[in-house]
Amino acid sequence: KAGVTQTPRYLIKTRGQQVTLSCSPISGHRSVSWYQQTPGQGLQFLFEYFSETQRNKGNFPGRFSGRQFSNSRSEMNVSTLELGDSALYLCASSWDGTSDGYTFGSGTRLTVV
Amino acid sequence: QKEVEQNSGPLSVPEGAIASLNCTYSDRVSQSFFWYRQYSGKSPELIMSIYSNGDKEDGRFTAQLNKASQYVSLLIRDSQPSDSATYLCAPNQGGKLIFGQGTELSVKP
Numbered sequence: 001k002a003g004v005t006q007t008p009r010y011l012i013k014t015r016g017q018q019v020t021l022s023c024s025p026i027s028g029h030r031s032v033s034w035y036q037q038t039p040g041q042g043l044q045f046l047f048e049y050f051s052e053t054q055r056n057k058g059n060f061p062g063r064f065s066g067r068q069f070s071n072s073r074s075e076m077n078v079s080t081l082e083l084g085d086s087a088l089y090l091c092a093s094s095w096d097g098t099s100d101g102y103t104f105g106s107g108t109r110l111t112v113v
Numbered sequence: 114q115k116e117v118e119q120n121s122g123p124l125s126v127p128e129g130a131i132a133s134l135n136c137t138y139s140d141r142v143s144q145s146f147f148w149y150r151q152y153s154g155k156s157p158e159l160i161m162s163i164y165s166n167g168d169k170e171d172g173r174f175t176a177q178l179n180k181a182s183q184y185v186s187l188l189i190r191d192s193q194p195s196d197s198a199t200y201l202c203a204p205n206q207g208g209k210l211i212f213g214q215g216t217e218l219s220v221k222p
Contacts, residue, residue: 031208043157043201043212056209090156097208101147104156 002026004093004105012111018079021108025072025093031055032074033102034066037088046089049074050097081112115213116140119202122217132189134216136202139183143204143211146178148187151199151215161187192220 005024013019025032033056034046045058049068066076072093078085088109092102120135134148145164149157163169163176163185175188185204189196199217203210 033208033210035210035212042214043210045209045211048208050208056207058209092210094208098145098205101145101159101162102210103159104149107156 004091004103006091006105006108008108009106010109012113013081015081015083015112017081018077019081019110021076021089023074023091023105025074026103029093029095030072031094031097032068032072033092034076035090035092037090046076048097055097083112086110086112116211117202117204117213119213119216123219124216125219125221126192128192128194128220128222130192132192132196132218132220134187134200134218136185136213137183138185138204140204140206142206145205146185147203147205147210148176149201149203151201157201194220194222196220
């Protein structure tokens, strides 16, 4: 079956702009999580959505937001981009987020200049 | 204190040896625990999950969990050069995975 699909793979944005990243989970998976990965901080949890509701939230500023649609697809938005937002953004999906592990997508590499 | 701590690497073992990766976590909420493998330039790949105290074996991999000690480990038997990667421990707080900094494993032929 198809894995977790993230688009786009690469993005270059300018400081102050906003960006939207997309994630299509594995069919049947209802939980979608987002992570930021940087060399210095490692993998950090952004938020998790389950059945269109944000169930968990990490310690990121309000500029980072997300949503989940009725088909479980999810989007993540970052407004007023800063240089420090340059990172690999990973989406992961799971059937329910508790009884099984998460499968990660290939990620979106965001560069802010 | 970090929420999840893993033994610092890099860990270097000869081919065919046992690689031992350790992880301690600070919360008492997590009920499931995962080990991910991440090759350079790739996304994390789930290799083991464990939910109960004790051992769980899957091929060359054995995960061990001790909730009382807040400790989880991963043993890789008969290590192969293809096992060279960063291994990430992740307790699951109800849909929120908290990752350790990872342990880089290098298996020398």
